[in-house]
Structure formats: structure tokens, C-alpha cells
Amino acid sequence: xxxxxxxxxxxxxxxxxxxxxxxxxxxxxxxxxxxxxxxxxxxxxxxxxxxxxxxxxxxxxxxxxxxxxxxxxxxxxxxxxxxxxxxxxxxxxxxxxxxxxxxxxxxxxxxxxxxxxxxxxxxxxxxxxxxxxxxxxxxxxxxxxxxxxxxxxxxxxxxxxxxxxxxxxxxxxxxxxxxxxxxxxxxxxxxxxxxxxxxxxxxxxxxxxxxxxxxxxxxxxxxxxxxxxxxxxxxxxxxxxxxxxxxxxxxxxxxxxxxxxxxxxxxxxxxxxxxxxxxxxxxxxxxxxxxxxxxxxxxxxxxxxxxxxxxxxxxxxxxxxxxxxxxxxxxxxxxxxxxxxxxxxxxxxxxxxxxxxxxxxxxxxxxxxxxxxxxxxxxxxxxxxxxxxxxxxxxxxxxxxxxxxxxxxxxxxxxxxxxxxxxxxxxxxxxxxxxx
Amino acid sequence: xxxxxxxxxxxxxxxxxxxxxxxxxxxxxxxxxxxxxxxxxxxxxxxxxxxxxxxxxxxxxxxxxxxxxxxxxxxxxxxxxxxxxxxxxxxxxxxxxxxxxxxxxxxxxxxxxxxxxxxxxxxxxxxxxxxxxxxxxxxxxxxxxxxxxxxxxxxxxxxxxxxxxxxxxxxxxxxxxxxxxxxxxxxxxxxxxxxxxxxxxxxxxxxxxxxxxxxxxxxxxxxxxxxxxxxxxxxxxxxxxxxxxxxxxxxxxxxxxxxxxxxxxxxxxxxxxxxxxxxxxxxxxxxxxxxxxxxxxxxxxxxxxxxxxxxx
Numbered sequence: 107x108x109x110x111x112x113x114x115x116x117x118x119x120x121x122x123x124x125x126x127x128x129x130x131x132x133x134x135x136x137x138x139x140x141x142x143x144x145x146x147x148x149x150x151x152x153x154x155x156x157x158x159x160x161x162x163x164x165x166x167x168x169x170x171x172x173x174x175x176x177x178x179x180x181x182x183x184x185x186x187x188x189x190x191x192x193x194x195x196x197x198x199x200x201x202x203x204x205x206x207x208x209x210x211x212x213x214x215x216x217x218x219x220x221x222x223x224x225x226x227x228x229x230x231x232x233x234x235x236x237x238x239x240x241x242x243x244x245x246x247x248x249x250x251x252x253x254x255x256x257x258x259x260x261x262x263x264x265x266x267x268x269x270x271x272x273x274x275x276x277x278x279x280x281x282x283x284x285x286x287x288x289x290x291x292x293x294x295x296x297x298x299x300x301x302x303x304x305x306x307x308x309x310x311x312x313x314x315x316x317x318x319x320x321x322x323x324x325x326x327x328x329x330x331x332x333x334x335x336x337x338x339x340x341x342x343x344x345x346x347x348x349x350x351x352x353x354x355x356x357x358x359x360x361x362x363x364x365x366x367x368x369x370x371x372x373x374x375x376x377x378x379x380x381x382x383x384x385x386x387x388x389x390x391x392x393x394x395x396x397x398x399x400x401x402x403x404x405x406x407x408x409x410x411x412x413x414x415x416x417x418x419x420x421x422x423x424x425x426x427x428x429x430x431x432x433x434x435x436x437x438x439x440x441x442x443x444x445x446x447x448x449x450x451x452x453x454x455x456x457x458x459x460x461x462x463x464x465x466x467x468x469x470x471x472x473x474x475x476x477x478x479x480x481x482x483x484x485x486x487x488x489x490x491x492x493x494x495x496x497x498x499x500x501x502x503x504x505x506x507x508x509x510x511x512x513x514x515x516x517x518x519x520x521x522x523x524x525x526x527x528x529x530x531x532x533x534x535x536x537x538x539x540x541x542x
Numbered sequence: 543x544x545x546x547x548x549x550x551x552x553x554x555x556x557x558x559x560x561x562x563x564x565x566x567x568x569x570x571x572x573x574x575x576x577x578x579x580x581x582x583x584x585x586x587x588x589x590x591x592x593x594x595x596x597x598x599x600x601x602x603x604x605x606x607x608x609x610x611x612x613x614x615x616x617x618x619x620x621x622x623x624x625x626x627x628x629x630x631x632x633x634x635x636x637x638x639x640x641x642x643x644x645x646x647x648x649x650x651x652x653x654x655x656x657x658x659x660x661x662x663x664x665x666x667x668x669x670x671x672x673x674x675x676x677x678x679x680x681x682x683x684x685x686x687x688x689x690x691x692x693x694x695x696x697x698x699x700x701x702x703x704x705x706x707x708x709x710x711x712x713x714x715x716x717x718x719x720x721x722x723x724x725x726x727x728x729x730x731x732x733x734x735x736x737x738x739x740x741x742x743x744x745x746x747x748x749x750x751x752x753x754x755x756x757x758x759x760x761x762x763x764x765x766x767x768x769x770x771x772x773x774x775x776x777x778x779x780x781x782x783x784x785x786x787x788x789x790x791x792x793x794x795x796x797x798x799x800x801x802x803x804x805x806x807x808x809x810x811x812x813x814x815x816x817x818x819x820x821x822x823x824x825x826x827x828x829x830x831x832x833x834x835x836x837x838x839x840x841x842x843x844x845x846x847x848x849x850x851x852x853x854x
Contacts, residue, residue, distance in 0.1 A: 193604075193816035200606050219605035219819070309691075317711070317799060368690050368711035382691075502818050509801045516711050519801070527801075541603035541819040 148439035151205035152182040153198075153427075155191040159394025160457045167453055171446055178439045188500030192218070195427060199223040204427030206440045212249055212421035213491040214498035215258055219542035225426040226255035231438060235445035241464050243485060246421055258423035259444055261451060262459035263485045265419035266321045267390045268312075268409060272402045274384030278302040286480075291410040293355060299409075300364040303384035311364035312385035313377035316515040318508040319356065321418040322387055324489060326352040329412035334492035342532055346525050353514045353521035355411075360515040367516050378403075389419075390458035393478060405458075405477040407484045419488035420499050421462060460485045495542045496535045506531035598826035604819035616826035626827055628802065629810040630834070632717070636792075636806065637785040640721045644781050645774065647725060648732030653766075655733070656740045666737070673730035681794040684723040685710065710796060713803040720791050720804060727791075728784070732777050739773035740766070779842055786835060807831050 156164050161184055172180050183205070185191040192214065198204040200223060210218060218224065232238070237259060239247050250258040270280070270287045280299055282288040290299045300311025314322050332348040335341065359365045369377060378386035379399055386392075387408060396403050408417040424444045426437070447454070448463040452471045460482050461467040473479050497503040510528040513519030519527075598616055600609040620626050655665040672680070687694040688709035696706045709719040743766065751761050789808040792798060798805030807827070815824030 189813075189817045196604055196816075196819065200604055219603075219607075222606040317797075366691075368708060370685070370710070372685075373689055376692075496818060502813065505797070505813070508797075509799060512711070512799060513713075513801050516708070516800070518713065538818075538820070539601065541601070542605045542607075 147177055147179045148433075148435045149179045149181070150207060150436065150440050150443050152180065152443070153191075153195060153205045153208040154182065154184055155187045155209060156184060157187060158391075159398070160391060163394075163454065163457050167447065167450060170450070171443065175439075175442070175446075178443065180443065192500065196223055199427040202428060202430030204429055206426070206429070206436050207424055207443065208427050209261070210258060210423050210425045211499040212246070212258060212260060212423050213493075214501065215249065215423070215425075216252065216493050217495040217498050217501060217542060218425075219495075220252045220255075220257040220425075222542070223428050224257050225428050225432060226257055227259065227426060227441070228437065229256060231441045232256070232259070235441050237441070237445055237448065242462055243464070245486075246462055249421075249490065250423065258425050259448070260462035261422045261424060261447060262454060262462050263419060263421045263488050264389055264391060264459045265481065265484045265488045266325050266387065266408050266417045267481050267484075268406045269378060269386040269388060269392070269396065269403055270406065271378070271381065271384045272404055274303060274306050274381065277306045278384065286404065287406045289406070289409070293411055296409055296411050297359070297364070300359065300385070304364060307382060307384050309363075310366055310377060310383040311359075312387055313369060313374045313383035314365055314387045315371050315374040316360070316366060316368055317370045317512050318504065319511045319515065320504045320507040321389070322356065323349075323352055323507065323511055324418040324491070325408055325416065326355070326411055328416045328418070328489040329410070329414045335494065339493055340536065342529065342536060344525075344529055344532070346522075346529070349525045349528075350521045353511065353524055356511075357514050357517070357521060361517070365515060390460075390478075390481065393458035394456075403477070405480050407481045414487070415484055416487050416489050417484055418491075419484075420490060421488075422459065455479075494535070495540045496538075503532060503535060506535070594825045595829060597822050598829055600822045601820075602822040602825070604816065604821050609822065612822070616823045619823065620826050620830060625802070625805075625810055626807070626830070629798075629805045629807045630831065632804055633786060633788055633806040633808070633831075635717060636720065636788045636804075637782060639717065640724055640785045640788075641778065641781050643721070643725050644729055644732055644785075645777055648729050648736050648777065649770070649774075651729070651733045652736035652740055653762075655737055669733045670730035672727050675727065677727075677790040678794060680723065680727045681791055684719075684726075685795055688719055711800050713800050716796055716800055716804050720788075720795060723795065724788075724791055732781065735773060735777055736770065739770050743769045782838065782842070783835075786838070 152168075154161075154164060164182070164184075168180055168182050172178075185194055195204070195208050195210075196218070220226075242260060243263075246260050246263065250256055250260060268287065272281065272285065275281050275287060276285070278299075280287055280290075280302060290296060303311045327348060330345075330348045330351065332345045332352075333343050336343050356365065360367050366373070366377065366383075374386065374388060375392055375395060377383045378388075379396065379401060390405065393405065407415050424447070426432070426440065448461075449466070451461040451463050451466045452469065452475070455461050455466070455472055455475060455478055458478055461472060466472055467482065467485070472482075491497045491499070491501070491503070494503065507528055510519070510524045510531065514521055514524050597609075599612060599614070601612050601616075602609040651665070651669050655662055655669065658665055688696075690696055690706055690708065690711070693709075695709065700706060707715055709715055747765050747769070748761060751765050756764065787808065788806045789812070792804050792806055793809055793812075796804050798809050808831075811824050811827050811831070814827065815821050
């Protein structure tokens with residue numbers, strides 16, 4: 107088309123004017139998308155991975171925080187749990203344009219390359235805001251330190267626990283005089299309890315997530331004192347006999363029909379909700395689901411099967427993802443936000459999580475929460491994932507464990523082979539040069 | 543708008559001899575028109591392709607830090623990495639299993655919908671409806687249907703006295719489950735292409751065949767199917783490419799399980815690059831997969847150009 111084309115075909119709106127107009131409209135629309143940060147207002151962008159009941163509770167807490175802090179602009183974004191969240195967070199931090207604050211599983215801290223992807227907390231600001239070491243459990247606090255710098259502030263501890271249907275368990279004769287689950291222990295105790303429940307349900311004793319049995323396996327393996335990595339964290343010292351022993355128990359329970367042979371996560375929850383199972387071994391975060399469903403249930407620590415109440419768990423923390431130009435003002439507001447969340451973490455605890463902030467964890471308000479405070483004593487016995495760049499919640503190592511162990515309950519893979527496969531997978535990960 | 547375009551075309555053809563501008567300025571003007579596209583294409587296509595290849599020779603980490611030159615280490619690691627070849631095979635297996643039903647069933651559905659009279663609209667709607675659903679909804683529905691014990695499919699099987707099938711937990715069945723779900727979900731698109739092609743077959747061919755005494759079966763084999771050959775070629779090409787891209791359904795339904803038996807190569811690339819931060823190694827695997835796709839495309843191109851010559 108030459109210049110003559112336009113002259114011959116006059117249109118009411120010239121092409122050029124149209125293009126200019128639409129470009130301007132585009133710019134104006136893009137402008138609308140920019141956050142409304144009034145001058146002098148500190149900005150706290152928060153990224154998290156909380157869905158379901160936790161997500162709803164977080165939104166409520168954020169609304170209250172915003173009401174009480176009009177000078178801070180809090181913008182919270184929720185992403186899908188696990189790898190989708192962590193990949194996005196890592197990429198934003200790798201580019202130096204991360205949000206001011208994000209949630210992170212404590213077990214993933216080392217694997218998240220804290221020195222490049224996270225900014226350390228300014229300790230003086232934390233002290234000013236009242237966030238100090240003695241207000242947390244020593245083991246949890248220690249895990250937040252990397253090379254002496256503090257990279258995470260813990261919000262909660264979330265153990266693997268026992269849910270029990272009070273009506274089914276009463277009928278099975280498992281409740282004590284107070285209507286609580288009478289503690290049972292040992293392999294025989296567990297099997298007897300599961301059998302008694304199955305008598306009532308006619309289907310399963312307990313529901314567990316068999317497609318990803320890492321938490322169940324690791325709880326029991328740690329009860330056997332099984333070790334994972336050596337001191338240096340570079341050598342695998344997995345005890346094959348103990349690992350096989352745990353998997354054999356899981357297989358036997360599934361063979362007898364006391365556990366489902368196959369249940370993915372939603373099925374594990376559904377089986378407990380609809381009474382196919384009278385017990386459920388799962389993380390404590392489903393308390394809201396069952397409360398909303400008005401299920402007659404309560405909660406207890408994961409049973410002592412091999413002589414201790416160790417149970418798998420993790421901790422949600424706040425971290426400062428790496429920003430190229432971190433503003434002191436925004437960081438101050440961020441620390442203020444974190445301190446507020448810790449002080450109000452009894453609201454968070456309603457979702458099942460044990461508050462990490464000890465002034466709240468020992469408060470009457472928290473102790474009055476049932477069933478959420480029924481298993482608080484396990485906080486000290488929570489077993490975090492072995493530490494490596496490929497371990498932690500939603501990590502590669504958990505997927506490898508899921509791949510190897512899921513076949514055991516379904517009867518496809520003998521326990522010995524499952525352990526051999528898992529061992530080989532972890533050795534391969536150890537051999538891979540660490541990318542962090 | 544449409545009027546504008548046609549009048550421009552008419553004007554152009556009418557004044558082709560009366561042009562005053564030199565070919566050179568015409569060409570320059572053309573360049574300005576494609577420049578915005580070229581810039582975007584270079585920034586979002588050419589540059590990533592080149593830099594991806596470059597990165598495959600370094601230990602680039604998503605977590606940052608200095609990347610050092612590895613030479614061919616990523617590539618030799620890939621050759622010895624069984625997970626790469628297992629997942630590549632899973633992708634190929636899915637493609638081989640899903641393409642035939644997605645083409646054949648679409649054809650049968652199109653033939654049915656084309657023949658039926660007053661309820662044709664219902665068939666067209668019913669066959670195409672699943673295609674408009676997002677993948678997350680599709681997988682959610684099918685995962686519940688496949689559940690053991692209370693899932694719709696297994697409840698039906700036990701209801702008629704058959705044993706349950708471990709749709710999601712049996713290694714030998716899981717891929718088939720994904721193929722069934724994918725067929726239900728996407729067959730509507732191929733169906734639409736076939737239906738359009740069927741309606742494009744001139745009626746006089748059938749009339750001539752009928753006059754010559756061809757039975758309905760002969761009309762199908764001698765008129766309809768040969769006339770659909772080009773469409774079938776197109777559908778097979780599109781379907782192969784779409785199937786090789788498999789990731790969403792498997793990731794959402796099975797997360798590559800049970801025991802990685804369905805994990806497609808794209809999921810392994812995603813896990814390596816984004817979950818484990820090893821962008822350099824993930825790039826090397828991507829390039830290998832890229833080469834496989836090119837090989838398949840070239841093979842198809844050969845087949846097709848061969849067929850065209852044959853028909854001339």
C-alpha cells in the first residue's frame with residue numbers, strides 16, 4: 107500500500123487516528139492495573155500458598171490488619187500449593203522483583219537458596235517489633251538461621267495428626283470417660299484400634315493418602331530412630347531394614363483392609379468425611395473442612411507405634427524474598443505486619459496449626475480452642491524433613507518417595523524394592539551438583 | 543470492516559498499472575509494517591531459542607549465582623539419565639495411543655452428525671461441548687469418576703458384575719485412563735473439522751454414484767473417505783503435535799504417577815528446570831525433545847508431499 111491508497115478510500119476514522127486512539131486506550135488501561143499506592147503509604151505485597159479454610163482465614167486476618175493499619179497498603183496474592191507456588195516465588199526473587207514478604211515451608215529454607223533468593227531479616231527491626239528468639243521453640247528458631255543470619259520467622263508448626271470420628275469411635279469402644287480417644291500404642295495397639303473401627307464402618311479403619319505416603323512413612327521411620335543424612339548432609343545413611351519394616355506394616359494394614367489400598371489426597375479426606383473410615387492420619391489443616399461439614403470429630407496426636415510420639419511436620423514461615431532495591435520503609439511495614447500476624451496467630455490456630463509464637467501458644471485463648479489444642483504437646487517432637495536442596499514440602503524428594511512408596515499399599519511393589527528404588531533416587535539427587 | 547477490505551482489494555487490482563511509487567519504496571514501507579511483529583518475534587521467539595541452546599552448555603541455576611561452562615556435560619548426563627528416556631517414551635506412548643481414537647472417533651461422529659436430520663444440532667452440540675471445558679474442570683470430573691470404591695466408572699463395573707479397575711493407581715491402566723479422558727475432552731475439535739469437510743463434498747458426486755448404482759457402503763468408501771483424505775492428513779498432523787505436547791491432563795490427574803509411569807517429558811523438563819532449579823540441564827532435555835519433534839514433522843512432511851505427487 108502506498109500513500110495513494112489512503113486518499114482514494116477516505117473513511118470516517120482514519121487508520122492512523124484509530125491506531126493512535128487504541129494505543130492511548132491501551133496505555134490508559136495498563137495504568138489502571140498499577141497498584142494504587144498513595145504517597146507516603148508503605149506497600150506490603152504478600153504471596154502465599156494457602157487455599158481452603160486457611161486461605162479464608164488469612165483473608166479475614168488481612169482485612170483486620172488493613173483496618174488497623176490504614177497507612178500500610180497490604181496486597182496479598184494466593185497461588186496453588188507446592189511446586190507451582192515455589193517456582194513462581196523463586197523466579198520473582200531471581201529477577202530481584204519479588205513481593206515484600208512471602209510464606210515458605212521451613213523445611214524448604216535451605217533448598218530455596220536463601221543467600222541468593224532471600225534477604226536476611228534486619229534483626230534490630232525485629233527486636234523493635236518484639237520478635238525475639240526466646241518467644242519461639244529453640245529447634246524451630248535454629249532452623250531459621252543460615253550462616254548466623256535469620257532468613258525466616260516461623261508462624262506455626264503443623265504436625266501429622268490423628269483425626270477421629272467421635273460417633274464411630276464411641277461405638278468401637280475407643281473413647282475414654284471424657285469422650286477423648288484413649289491413647290493406644292505399639293503395632294498391636296494400632297492394629298486392634300483399626301480393627302475395632304472397621305467393625306463399625308464396615309470399610310476402612312483409617313484413611314491415609316496412599317499416593318503420597320511420605321508423612322506417614324517418615325513419622326513411623328523416625329519413631330524407629332531411623333536416620334537419613336549424616337552430619338554433613340551429603341551422605342545417605344538410610345536404614346534399609348527400618349525403612350522396609352515401616353513399609354511392610356503399611357502394606358500389611360492395607361492388605362487386611364484397615365487402610366485403603368489407593369487414596370489420593372481428596373479421597374483421603376472424603377473417606378473420613380463420609381464415614382468410610384473412622385480415623386484419618388493427615389496434617390491438622392483439614393480441621394476447617396470437617397468442622398464446616400459438621401462432622402462429629404476430634405483430634406489427637408499421631409499414635410506412638412514404635413515407642414515415641416514423633417510425627418512428621420513442618421512449619422509455615424515468613425520470608426523476605428530477594429528484592430534488588432528493598433526499601434527500608436516497606437521492610438519496616440513488613441516487619442510490623444509479621445509481628446501483628448504472630449500476635450494474632452490464635453486466629454490462625456483455629457485452622458489447626460500450632461502457633462509458633464510462644465506467648466500465643468501458651469495463652470488461655472489458644473488452650474480453649476478444641477480440637478485445635480488437643481495435640482499441641484507434639485510441637486516439640488515434630489520431625490522436619492531431612493535437610494538438602496531437594497527436600498522439604500512439595501519437593502523433588504517427596505515426589506520420589508511418593509513414586510516409590512505408593513506402589514506398596516496397592517500391592518504392586520514389595521517393600522524391599524520400594525526402598526531400593528527410593529534409595530537410588532535419593533543417591534541420584536545427592537550426586538547431582540547442587541544448583542543452590 | 544469486511545466491506546473495507548474487499549473494496550481495497552478491488553481498488554488495488556484496478557489500479558495495478560497506474561502505480562507511481564517505485565518498487566523500492568514499496569518494499570521499505572512493507573518492512574515498516576512487519577517491523578513490530580519482527581521485533582516481538584525476535585524478543586520472544588528467536589532470542590529464547592538461541593539463549594536456551596546456549597544455556598544447555600552451562601550449569602545455569604534458577605536460584606541465581608555464577609553459571610560456569612560445562613561443555614557437553616548436560617548432554618552426556620542426559621544420555622545416561624533413564625528418567626529422560628522413560629518420560630520421552632511415555633510421551634510417545636500417549637501420542638501413539640491417543641491419535642488413532644481421536645481421529646477415528648471424530649470421523650464416525652462426523653458421519654453420524656452429518657446424516658442425522660432433525661436432531662443433528664443435538665449431536666453437534668453434545669460432541670463439541672466437552673471441548674469448551676478448561677482442563678482443570680475436565681480432570682477434576684474424571685478423577686472423581688475413576689475413584690475406586692465410590693467412583694462412577696468402578697461403581698458401574700461392579701454393578702454389572704465385573705471387577706474394579708485401578709484407573710489411577712494401576713501402572714498398566716493409568717495411561718489408558720488419560721487417553722480416554724483426553725479423547726472425551728478434545729475429540730470435538732477434530733469432529734468439527736471433519737464435519738466441515740463432509741459438508742464441503744459436492745452433492746453431485748453422490749448423485750452420480752447413486753445413478754451408477756453404488757450402494758451406501760460403496761459411496762462411503764469410494765466417495766466420502768477419498769474426498770476427506772486431505773482433511774484426515776491435516777487432522778493427523780494437528781493431533782500428533784497436540785498429543786506430543788501432553789502435560790496438563792497427566793500432571794493434574796496423576797502427577798506423572800503411579801511410580802512415574804505416565805510422567806511425560808514436558809513434566810520432567812518442568813521438574814528439572816523449575817522445581818529443582820536446573821535450567822541448564824532442563825534446556826538440554828528441551829532441545830533433545832525439540833529435535834524429536836522436528837524429526838517427526840519432517841517425516842510427516844515427506845509423507846504428505848509424497849502423497850500429493852501420487853495424486854497428481
